[in-house]
C-alpha cells in the first residue's frame with residue numbers, strides 16, 4: 074500500500090466508526106446478496122437514463138445468436154464447487170456463495186436469459202456491481218472447471234452489455250472513454266504528448282550529456298510505446314528510458330502519431346473495436362516507421 | 372517537377388556526412404531533396420541549439436527545438452521550429468509570420484505548395500494553420516489535420532466542448548466532430564477519426580461513433596450513412612466521384628461498404644482500401660483466416676497468403692498492377708500482382724511504380740546493408756542507408772539517393788545498371 078492508500082484506508086475506518094453500522098444493499102432479485110452501499114457515479118447515475126427496451130436491444134445485440142449455447146453452458150454446471158475454490162473473492166469473503174463464480178453468471182446473464190432479456194435498469198446496476206467489482210477476470214475459475222465451462226467469458230459478456238449501456242464504475246468508464254476519444258488512457262492530446270517529449274529531452278541532458286529522445290526515426294531498431302501515465306504523470310520515466318537506451322547504445326524511437334500508449338484498458342470492459350483500434354494503431358506506427366521491434370512498458 | 376531533375380549526370384557525391392558527425396552534437400532527420408541535389412539535417416552545433424545543415428552549410432538562425440524536416444518539390448526544406456517560446460514553420464530560409472504555442476502534424480498538399488499544421492494557441496485552444504493563415508475558429512482540441520488535394524482546404528478532428536475531469540456523463544454529450552476550414556460540422560459525435568477529402572477537394576468523410584459506444588458509421592460532410600456497424604475503418608472517396616468506401620464490421624465479418632451498402636465478400640478483417648487512380652479497381656488488405664494476411668482485389672483474395680503482416684496495396688499509375696510488401700516467416704517479401712519476388716529481406720519499403728507502370732523499384736535491407744531492388748533484381752551497390760527511388764518521366768532511369776562510405780551520393784542509373 075502506498076501512503077495515499079493507507080491514508081484513504083484509515084479515513085474510511087474512522088468514518089465507519091463515526092457512522093456506526095454501514096448502510097446495507099440487499100439485492101431485490103437475490104435477497105441472499107447483501108453488501109455495503111458503495112456510491113459510484115458510474116453505477117448510480119448512468120443507470121437512471123436507461124429504459125427496459127434499450128437494455129433488451131443491447132443484450133440481444135451482445136449475446137444474440139449465442140443465447141442457446143450460453144444457456145446450455147449455465148445449465149451444464151454440476152455445482153461441484155471446484156471453481157469457487159479458485160476464486161479469491163469467494164475465499165476471502167468467508168465462502169459466501171453469492172461470491173462463487175457460478176453464482177456470478179447465474180445472477181447476471183442467467184437471469185437475463187431467464188427473463189427473456191426484459192430486465193429493468195436497477196438490475197443492470199446490480200449486474201455491473203457483480204461483474205466489475207466482484208470479479209477480476211483472472212480466469213482461474215474457468216481453468217478449474219472439470220467441464221471446461223468458461224465462466225470468465227460469460228462475465229466478460231455481461232461487462233460488455235454494461236459498457237454499451239454506459240453502466241460501469243466511474244474510473245473504469247472514464248478510462249474506456251479516453252481510449253475511445255484519444256487512444257490513450259489519460260486524455261492526453263496529441264500536442265501535449267509531443268510537447269512532453271521535447272520537454273523531457275531538455276530535462277534529461279542535465280543527467281546524461283546530449284541525451285536525445287528520437288521522434289519518428291525511420292528504420293530504428295526499437296519503437297518504444299510508453300504507458301499513458303508516463304508522459305502524463307510519470308514524465309521522468311521518459312528520460313529514464315532514453316538514458317537506458319543511450320547507455321546501451323540502442324537505436325530507438327518514439328512515434329509522433331496516435332497510437333503511442335501501449336495500454337489497452339478497453340479490454341477490461343470488452344470494448345472490442347477500441348481494443349482493435351489500439352492494437353492496429355501500434356502496428357501501423359511500427360509499419361510506417363519500418364522498425365524492427367516494438368517495446369512496451371508494463 | 373521531374374523536368375527540373377538532372378537525369379544526365381550519373382553520379383554526384385554531394386556531402387560527406389561522416390565529417391558532419393565531428394562538427395555537431397547530433398544530426399537528426401537526415402533528408403534528401405526530391406531532385407537529390409541537397410541533403411539536409413537538423414543539427415545541434417551547440418548545446419540545445421538547433422539549425423539546418425544543407426550540403427554541409429549551416430543556416431544562420433538557431434532554434435531551441437526543431438522537427439518534421441522535409442523538402443517540397445521546389446527542393447526547399449520545410450521544418451517546424453521553436454524559439455522564444457513560439458513554434459513556427461521554416462520554409463527555405465524564411466519563417467512564417469504567425470507563431471504558436473505548439474505545432475504538430477506538418478502536412479503538405481500533393482504538389483507540396485501548401486503546408487498545413489495543427490496549432491495550439493496561447494489560450495490553449497487548437498486548430499489549423501494553412502500557408503501561414505490560421506483558422507478563424509479554434510477548438511478545445513484538434514488532431515490529425517488533413518489537406519485537400521488542391522491544397523486550398525484543411526480539415527481536422529476537433530473537440531467542441533470543454534472536458535470536465537472524471538465527469539463520465541460528458542462523453543455522452545457528443546463532443547467531437549470534424550471542422551473544415553475552421554467550421555465545425557453541424558452534427559457532433561461520440562468520437563471521430565480518419566477524415567479524408569474527396570478528389571475535387573469539396574467534401575470530407577470521416578469515421579464517426581454514433582448512437583452508443585459500440586456503434587460506428589461514416590459521415591460525409593457531417594451526415595452519417597443510414598447504416599451503422601460495430602466497427603468502421605478510415606473511409607476513402609472514389610476518385611472523381613462523391614462515392615465513399617470504408618471497411619465495416621457486420622455480424623458476418625468485415626467487408627467493404629460503399630455509401631453504406633455492402634459491396635465485398637466477408638473476411639475476418641478488411642482494412643486500408645485503395646482505389647486505382649482511374650477509380651475502377653479496388654484493393655484492400657484482408658484476413659482470410661485468423662493470423663493470415665493477403666491483398667484482395669475487387670473482393671478476390673490473392674492466392675499467396677502471409678503469416679505475419681502485409682503493408683498497404685499500391686496501384687500502378689494506370690491501375691493495372693498492384694504491389695505491396697509482406698512479412699512472412701520473419702522475412703520481408705515484395706509481391707506484385709500476387710507474384711512473390713525471389714529474394715527476401717530484413718526490411719523493405721513501399722514499392723514505387725514507373726509512370727508507365729511497367730517497372731517497380733524499392734529500397735530494402737539485407738544483412739544490415741541497403742539495396743535498390745528493381746523488377747525483382749537486387750542492385751549491385753550496398754548502401755549504409757537509402758531513400759525511396761524515383762523514376763524518370765519516361766521510366767528509363769532511376770534516381771537513387773543514398774549514403775555510401777559515409778557520403779551522401781546521388782546516382783542516376785537505368786534498371787540494367789543498378
Ligand code: SF4
Nearest residue numbers: 160208209211212214
Ligand atoms: S475470473 Fe472472476 S469469478 Fe473467476 S476466479 Fe477470477 S475473480 Fe473469481
Ligand code: SF4
Nearest residue numbers: 150151153154156218
Ligand atoms: S467447476 Fe464448473 S461444474 Fe463445477 S460449479 Fe464451477 S462451473 Fe459448475
